Amino acid sequence: MGEGIAGTLDPFGMSHPILHAQAAWLLHPLELGQHLAQLSSDLWLLQQHTLKRVAGQANPDPVSPQADDSRFADPVWTESPTWDVVKEWYLALTHHMQDMLYDTPGLSSGERRRAAFWWRKWLNAVAPTNYLWLNPVALRKAVETHGESLWHGWRNMLDDVEAGNVRMTNPDDFKVGENLATTPGSVVHRNRLLEVIHYAPTQPRVHAEPIVIITPWINKFYVLDLVPKKSMVRFLLDQGFDVFITSWKNPDAGMRDVSFDDYLLEGIDTIVQVAKEISGAAQVHAAGYCIGGTALAIYMAWANRHYKEAMPVADWTLFTTLVDFRRPGDIEVFIDEHSIEYLIEQMAQKGYLDGREMAASFRLLRSNSLIWHYVVHGWLYGEAPSSFDVLFWNMDTTRMPYAMHAWYLRELYLKNRLIQGGSLTVAGEPIDLSAISQPLYAVAAEDDHIAPWMQAFRTMNLIPGERRFVLSSSGHILGIVNPPTRPAKRTYWAGPAHRKADTPSAWRETAHEHQGSWWADWMQWLKPRAGDLVPARPAHDERHPELAPAPGTYVLES
Numbered sequence: 001m002g003e004g005i006a007g008t009l010d011p012f013g014m015s016h017p018i019l020h021a022q023a024a025w026l027l028h029p030l031e032l033g034q035h036l037a038q039l040s041s042d043l044w045l046l047q048q049h050t051l052k053r054v055a056g057q058a059n060p061d062p063v064s065p066q067a068d069d070s071r072f073a074d075p076v077w078t079e080s081p082t083w084d085v086v087k088e089w090y091l092a093l094t095h096h097m098q099d100m101l102y103d104t105p106g107l108s109s110g111e112r113r114r115a116a117f118w119w120r121k122w123l124n125a126v127a128p129t130n131y132l133w134l135n136p137v138a139l140r141k142a143v144e145t146h147g148e149s150l151w152h153g154w155r156n157m158l159d160d161v162e163a164g165n166v167r168m169t170n171p172d173d174f175k176v177g178e179n180l181a182t183t184p185g186s187v188v189h190r191n192r193l194l195e196v197i198h199y200a201p202t203q204p205r206v207h208a209e210p211i212v213i214i215t216p217w218i219n220k221f222y223v224l225d226l227v228p229k230k231s232m233v234r235f236l237l238d239q240g241f242d243v244f245i246t247s248w249k250n251p252d253a254g255m256r257d258v259s260f261d262d263y264l265l266e267g268i269d270t271i272v273q274v275a276k277e278i279s280g281a282a283q284v285h286a287a288g289y290c291i292g293g294t295a296l297a298i299y300m301a302w303a304n305r306h307y308k309e310a311m312p313v314a315d316w317t318l319f320t321t322l323v324d325f326r327r328p329g330d331i332e333v334f335i336d337e338h339s340i341e342y343l344i345e346q347m348a349q350k351g352y353l354d355g356r357e358m359a360a361s362f363r364l365l366r367s368n369s370l371i372w373h374y375v376v377h378g379w380l381y382g383e384a385p386s387s388f389d390v391l392f393w394n395m396d397t398t399r400m401p402y403a404m405h406a407w408y409l410r411e412l413y414l415k416n417r418l419i420q421g422g423s424l425t426v427a428g429e430p431i432d433l434s435a436i437s438q439p440l441y442a443v444a445a446e447d448d449h450i451a452p453w454m455q456a457f458r459t460m461n462l463i464p465g466e467r468r469f470v471l472s473s474s475g476h477i478l479g480i481v482n483p484p485t486r487p488a489k490r491t492y493w494a495g496p497a498h499r500k501a502d503t504p505s506a507w508r509e510t511a512h513e514h515q516g517s518w519w520a521d522w523m524q525w526l527k528p529r530a531g532d533l534v535p536a537r538p539a540h541d542e543r544h545p546e547l548a549p550a551p552g553t554y555v556l557e558s
Helices: 002-009 016-024 031-052 081-104 109-125 136-144 147-162 232-238 259-280 290-305 328-333 337-350 353-364 367-380 389-396 404-414 453-461 506-512 519-529
Strands: 185-190 192-198 205-207 212-216 243-248 284-289 313-319 424-426 429-431 440-445 467-470 491-496 510-517 533-535
Touching: 016 031, 031 081, 081 109, 081 259, 081 367, 081 519, 109 328, 109 367, 136 147, 147 328, 185 259, 192 259, 212 259, 212 290, 232 243, 232 506, 243 259, 259 284, 259 290, 259 404, 259 424, 284 290, 290 313, 290 424, 290 429, 313 519, 328 353, 389 491, 404 491, 440 519, 453 467, 453 506, 467 519
Parallel strands: 212 243, 212 284, 284 313, 313 440, 440 467
Antiparallel strands: 185 192, 192 243, 205 533, 424 429, 467 491, 491 510
């Protein structure tokens, strides 16, 4: 009874790890005493620093913000003695609390991480930068603008409340099909789960074997076709490829019973077969992004068994994809049996998982940069939301059907059964990743907190055959949406991976570092495999008429 009430009030177990950590410290008085002694020593140094600054003397800060912490970047936080003291006391107490939670004796590493995560969310929320009277930059702007910044901030806050979200960008600045997802093409197939988009060629001759891209159904497909300069789709067309992409249906309660088997058969297998029919090729080259990549890995194992010698995919590419969910990154704080059963229960009531709920969870993982930054700049500084295509896409969320997502959470995240050969059966076939013999090109992102690169590298140890691994700088999105630019904005490391011989660190020591976009390396790997150049095929023909111009109709559903 008590556990049921606690689960209702605290469905994600935020309080439990913190309470466990407090109890653990009380049970280890020697370690607690050592930490308190260190805290006392540091607080004495902080008091000396405070006295010197109040007396008008210069003194180096005893505590510095983390390298990625931009909250205190304005010079006033260092130059003004008053605000410097506020900053230093906040940082000192924050760092000590976090260090103690990570060092908690008697707890598992998972419990320590959960305790530190949830306590950090509270510490981020109470940062002085988030409050008008404790933020000197906001006060300065209010004086300089004669209160206009406060008026604009009030309006921004009301707009966010009306939207039910802290907006990262102005939704009125973009419209899909007009200034986003504008690459010409046609919807050539539609079923209850997806629209297949075939893009119009930009070159007179194309490689005989097409590329099929499996996008994640957590978000909409056009992250790979934002604006022309960032569009991977347009880049591939200009490189002489015939390109097909999945645009998934945004499910409602009527699709509650749609399963992962349905996504594999009516989604991935369908687009592969359509691409083969239109191109006339015996095989395609498949690429999958994030959860679309995980689904592609399952499909590759399924297709090797189902089609045997008539395997329809020649090789495959993964973008920031996990197949081993043992250490899924920061999202691990939401991955335990109680939390997942709570989510499944909520989905069972509605028939789907609302994409806004998942988006909120991912934003919480980086609350300073993805929540409080926009609160401060929008509400306290009165700045209008920026116009940024990636942020608009990130806010354009989708739902997920109950049956499919419940299976995904239980079988992959909670039980990690994909790496257990034959443990899963999908669409009538046992799934064994070791049955995949086709060459693999896998890309991970150095700062990815959704699919950590060292965990993404684990795929290399699970798949036989030829493997090439690439590590891009930046994160989950910008590490992939990474077009060639001059001067080069990013870096990547690339090299072959040897099954069960390489660790992530060992691979990186031997990989070659390059300036620029990994797209060029992918082209060198893919083009020799994609067949001879043949006359380009139109986006649609008599056998596959245009059902709608790209970007189609499913992507416009809210």
